[in-house]
Amino acid sequence: MVSKWPLLLILIITAPLLFASANATDLILTNKVITNEVNYDGRAKYTVSVTNTQDIADDICLTTPTWGMAVLSDNIITMPAHSTSAISVTMTPPMDVYIGQYAIELTAKSCKDPTVAGTTLMKISVMTELPHIEPSVDLPIGLRPHEYTMNLIAKNVGSEKVGNLRGTVSSDLFDTQSFDIGEIPAQEAKVALQSKVNIWPTSEVGIHNIIINIYQGEKLIKSSIKRVQILGSEQVTADTIVKQGIFGKSYVIKLTNTGNLAVDDSYFVKLPTWTRLFISTSPKAISSKAYGGYEISWHYSLKPAESLIVKYTFSYVPLFIILIILCALGYVFYTQGAKEITARKSVIKDGKDLKVKIAIKNTGQRQITNVTLADLIPAPLKLVKSFGTANPTIIKREHGGAKVIWKFDVIYPNEERVLVYSLKSTLGFVGEAVLPSAEVKYKAKAGQQVINYSNTASVKGKVSVSD
Structure with a gap:
């Protein structure tokens, strides 16, 4: 006796397969080719038969293929049980189709129960194609105010050589530019345009479009958009x-x-x-x-x-003025200030007279020749011809007074000579008597004449009127 359990197990395992097989054959689709070799803009035609194998009548919905453009003579068919209906289907390839063979699936389903379905594959051979030119712009996505080099590259991604190509590129960021491409072999690329693009400070911050149009002759065959963003920039x-x-x-x-x-x-x-x-x-x-x-x-x-x-x-005008002053002071120092011969003058009362003493000294390191010392005796003072160590070389009247002049052939380094003479006043005076500076003349080492002056001398007191 055969056990029932193995048979029951077999039924349990195979039942879903049996039901699935039954559902799969509820709708049967077949197609008959009328014409399926077409150009890129041609129309392939088919007759599609739909068979309802169900035991009930049903409304059958056909799904239009998304490839290219499909036109069905009927999209919904009301079918009795175990019946067959035929519809016509026309297929036009998409504009970007390539040369080749394609299988397009057409699906039919029960409008009430989508699990009841069937499909058929319609084969189509595309014999020609439109030019497949893909343009690209190599500008960065984020742009700041700056001058950029824009390269526009056109690539033929199709299977045939394409000629007579041209294009335009436009944007609100720059003026429209036209360019010639010429001919591009299949699967090759070329630089169609290279130009400078200035992103001005006044360009609006945000997203901007760059539109590229490619033409074959006068026919537009490709339009592409590249989006770039103008970034905010403090510069x-x-x-x-x-x-x-x-x-x-x-x-x-x-x-x-x-x-x-x-x-x-x-x-x-x-x-x-x-x-x-x-x-x-x-x-x-x-x-x-x-x-x-x-x-x-x-x-x-x-x-x-x-x-x-x-x-x-x-x-530098103030600097030049300072330099001129310094040069002048330097010159004065050089010609006058570097005193190799100095003179000191003093005066004292000597009874009723004034006794004047002038000490002249060579403070330099060289002997100096032809030295002249002159001392002016102003009125009302009068020279008393009483000289000490050296008599004057010349005594002459000048400016209402007298000038006493001594001349020395040579004065050696560190040598000092003392000159003494007496004065008396033709008028009496009370207070302070001031005698002018004595003048010393000699030649410096460079040959220019140097004039030095002694100090002034003064004496206080009363001097009687001369007899």
């Missing part, structure tokens, strides 16, 4: 012009907001400390201490594309 450039003058130097700086955002900031220039005496600025700059010197700064607020001109100037 100020400083262009400096240096103007050199005879007595100074000027720096003219043009500050320009080359970004696309308003900028509120300051411009700084660091300078050596010694230039403070000679600098002027326009407009007036703020000055502050800085490490190793000081710095001047101008505050600015600039909108995109706005400019500001600042200027600072070094005038």
Whole structure:
């Protein structure tokens, strides 16, 4: 006796397969080719038969294929049980189709029960194709105010050589540009356009489109869009012009907001400390201490594309004046100040007379020849011809008084000579008597004449009127 359990197990395992097989054959679709070899813009035609193998009548819904453009004579068929209906199907390839063979699936389902379904594959051979030109632009996606090089590349991704090509590229960021492409072999690429693109500071921040159109002759065969984003940028450039003058130097700086955002900031220039005496600025700059010197700064607020001109100037006129004064002082020091022969004058009362003493000394390191010492005796004083160690060489009247002159052939280094003479007044005076400086003349080592003066001399008291 055969056990029932193995048979029951077999039924349990095979039952779903039996039901699935039954459902799979509820709708049967077949197709008959009328024409299936077409150009890229041709129409393939088929007759599709739908068989309802169900035991019940049903409404059958046909799904239009998404490949290309399909036209069905009926999309919903009302079918009795165990019946067959035929519809016509027309297929047009998509515009970007390539040469080749394709299998397009057509699906039919019960409008009430989608599990009741059937399919058929319609084969189509595409014999020709439109040109397949894919353009690309190598600009970065994020752009800032700057000059960029834009390369536009056209690639033939089709299976046939394409000629008579041209194109245009346009955007609100730049003017429309046209370009010739010519001929591109299959599966090759070429640079169709290379140009400069300036992203100006006034360009609006945000997303912008670059539109590329490719034509074969007058026919548009490809339109492509590249999206780029203008990024916000704070950027100020400083262009400096240096103007050199005879007595100074000027720096003219043009500050320009080359970004696309308003900028509120300051411009700084660091300078050596010694230039403070000679600098002027326009407009007036703020000055502050800085490490190793000081710095001047101008505050600015600039909108995109706005400019500001600042200027600072070094005038060396004060420096030239100082140098001239120093040169003059140096010359005076050289010719007058480096006193190799000095003279000291003093006066004392000697009874009713005044006794004048002049000490002349060579303080240099060389012997000096042809030295002249002259002393003026102003009125109402009168020379008393009472000389000490040396008599004057010349006595002459001058300016209402007398001038006493001594001449020395040579005075040796560190040699000092003392000259003495007496004076008396033709009028009495009370108070202070001041005698003028004595004058010393000689020639310096370089040959130029040197004139030195002694100090003035004074004496207080009363001097009687001379008899």
